[in-house]
Amino acid sequence: MRDVAVIGIGMTSFGELWETPLRSLWAEAALAALDNAGIDSVDLVTIGCMSSGLFTGQEHLASLLADELGMAGVPATRVESACASGGLAVRAGFAEVASGLCDTVLVTGVEKMTDVDGADATYALGTAADAEWEGFHGVTFPGLYAMLARIHMQKYGTTREQLARVAVKNHANGLLNPHAQYHLKVTVQDVVNSTLVADPLCLLDCSPVTDGAAALVLTTAERAREIAGDKPVVVITGSGMATDTVTLANRADLAELGAVKLAGERAYAMARRKPEDIHLVEVHDCFTIAEIMATEALGFFNPGFGGSAVEKGLTSLQGKIPVNTSGGLKSKGHPVGATGVAQVVEIVSQLRGEAGQRQVQGAKIGMAQNMGGSGGSSVVHILEVV
Amino acid sequence: MFSPARAWREYPQRYRLEAAKCTECSKILYPPRLVCPACGGRTFTPEILPREGKVVTFTVIRVPPAGFTEQTPLPLALVELANGVRLMVQIGDVENPETLEIGMPVRLEFRRISWDGEAGVIFYGHKAVRAGS
Numbered sequence: 001m002r003d004v005a006v007i008g009i010g011m012t013s014f015g016e017l018w019e020t021p022l023r024s025l026w027a028e029a030a031l032a033a034l035d036n037a038g039i040d041s042v043d044l045v046t047i048g049c050m051s052s053g054l055f056t057g058q059e060h061l062a063s064l065l066a067d068e069l070g071m072a073g074v075p076a077t078r079v080e081s082a083c084a085s086g087g088l089a090v091r092a093g094f095a096e097v098a099s100g101l102c103d104t105v106l107v108t109g110v111e112k113m114t115d116v117d118g119a120d121a122t123y124a125l126g127t128a129a130d131a132e133w134e135g136f137h138g139v140t141f142p143g144l145y146a147m148l149a150r151i152h153m154q155k156y157g158t159t160r161e162q163l164a165r166v167a168v169k170n171h172a173n174g175l176l177n178p179h180a181q182y183h184l185k186v187t188v189q190d191v192v193n194s195t196l197v198a199d200p201l202c203l204l205d206c207s208p209v210t211d212g213a214a215a216l217v218l219t220t221a222e223r224a225r226e227i228a229g230d231k232p233v234v235v236i237t238g239s240g241m242a243t244d245t246v247t248l249a250n251r252a253d254l255a256e257l258g259a260v261k262l263a264g265e266r267a268y269a270m271a272r273r274k275p276e277d278i279h280l281v282e283v284h285d286c287f288t289i290a291e292i293m294a295t296e297a298l299g300f301f302n303p304g305f306g307g308s309a310v311e312k313g314l315t316s317l318q319g320k321i322p323v324n325t326s327g328g329l330k331s332k333g334h335p336v337g338a339t340g341v342a343q344v345v346e347i348v349s350q351l352r353g354e355a356g357q358r359q360v361q362g363a364k365i366g367m368a369q370n371m372g373g374s375g376g377s378s379v380v381h382i383l384e385v386v
Numbered sequence: 387m388f389s390p391a392r393a394w395r396e397y398p399q400r401y402r403l404e405a406a407k408c409t410e411c412s413k414i415l416y417p418p419r420l421v422c423p424a425c426g427g428r429t430f431t432p433e434i435l436p437r438e439g440k441v442v443t444f445t446v447i448r449v450p451p452a453g454f455t456e457q458t459p460l461p462l463a464l465v466e467l468a469n470g471v472r473l474m475v476q477i478g479d480v481e482n483p484e485t486l487e488i489g490m491p492v493r494l495e496f497r498r499i500s501w502d503g504e505a506g507v508i509f510y511g512h513k514a515v516r517a518g519s
Binding site: 118119120122123126132133134135136137138139140142143146147148150151154195196197198199200201247248249250254 | 392396417423442443444445446447448449450451452453454455457460462464472473474475476483488499500509511
């Protein structure tokens with residue numbers, strides 16, 4: 001396998017971008033990444049998008065978007081793994097470069113979610129659950145994570161306040177990210193007093209509905225070094241993916257995110273790294289409970305200690321392992337197909353030392369963990385400055 | 387998706403709680419599959435699910451998806467039946483959501499689950515209600 005480097009990053013601001021269609025969001029991020037890399041042609045485009053059909057009525061996205069960039073003729077592939085579609089697009093591009101099938105790949109993720117109303121957006125997101133055996137009964141994503149939260153709280157004593165502290169931390173980080181959807185300081189009281197969405201989760205436990213896109217340019221580490229000169233090169237040293245049962249009914253242990261654990265183990269093995277080596281991590285905090293469970297599944301904390309870790313500040317910007325320096329899905333926003341790519345954009349910014357006010361000093365090794373559905377899939381990448 | 391064909395083909399599971407028992411390892415699959423995820427077995431005998439069980443975890447949906455806006459707040463539970471099979475169901479007859487709890491004994495009852503407007507398909511299935519109620 002060839003070593004794969006990230007030579008370009010780009011993203012739109014995240015938010016309710018009513019004036020901008022999907023194709024323009026996507027092109028803005030793609031052009032930013034190509035400009036950042038200093039190139040104008042690629043061998044392949046990969047696109048992570050969960051449900052352009054339900055959100056905008058548009059499928060056949062790969063060809064549509066390649067053409068939007070004036071690249072008709074270039075191979076393009078759309079991949080889908082619900083909210084892990086972006087991470088899977090990164091992995092698809094990584095595999096192409098690593099294998100030698102392609103030398104340079106434009107990896108992208110996009111979701112345009114605000115062309116439908118709240119009930120239809122909730123329905124579209126809900127299709128990441130088992131439509132026939134969960135969705136049929138009216139369950140929503142907040143509902144599924146609420147059920148997981150209740151199990152975690154009962155088994156480990158995770159508290160309502162600990163959940164809230166995830167939101168407080170991520171909103172504090174989001175204040176320092178100019179691309180974030182919300183620049184809003186929230187308190188524990190704000191979170192626990194916000195509207196109930198699915199007991200015990202409140203509105204401020206949930207990531208928002210967001211429009212946005214993000215993009216990377218991947219190439220061989222060898223070519224990256226030629227282009228970079230004396231600048232640092234960021235290499236993807238580990239890539240892991242795993243599935244789990246989509247239905248919670250068939251899940252072996254509801255207090256653990258099995259796919260995250262497996263994907264993490266695979267990424268650690270490829271990179272020859274362990275949790276103590278990682279300097280910062282972007283995890284898939286679609287709900288506050290998800291961040292707590294992800295940090296446990298990735299081995300940063302023992303099972304049941306994710307909640308107290310947040311409370312002690314271990315995951316804050318100055319903590320032992322900063323989690324979601326970008327603001328996470330919670331504050332930065334969660335355009336589902338774009339999220340997995342945007343996580344890698346944040347890690348590369350940090351490893352390059354370009355993260356501004358939220359820079360983690362001395363960050364050399366970072367991780368991005370993206371998740372589909374209620375943990376039915378997960379993609380984990382480890383990136384390092386070499 | 388409000389599809390009449392889908393509603394029709396799911397009658398055996400929705401209306402009669404028909405499951406499949408693996409002839410190799412006795413695992414009970416609901417809904418039935420072509421291959422047993424536990425042992426790889428491919429032969430099954432029909433099995434009707436018991437109606438008694440308990441709540442494994444639950445929530446109350448306050449922000450519903452399209453199709454359920456008239457049924458909010460909507461209590462939902464993951465229920466484990468007496469034979470170990472777990473399934474996602476609505477909880478019926480809940481006057482006060484504060485009384486719901488993990489471990490609560492429930493019984494499955496045949497109920498209307500959702501409906502497609504005034505002239506569309508009415509979907510029936512099972513809801514869990516507090517046992518003894």
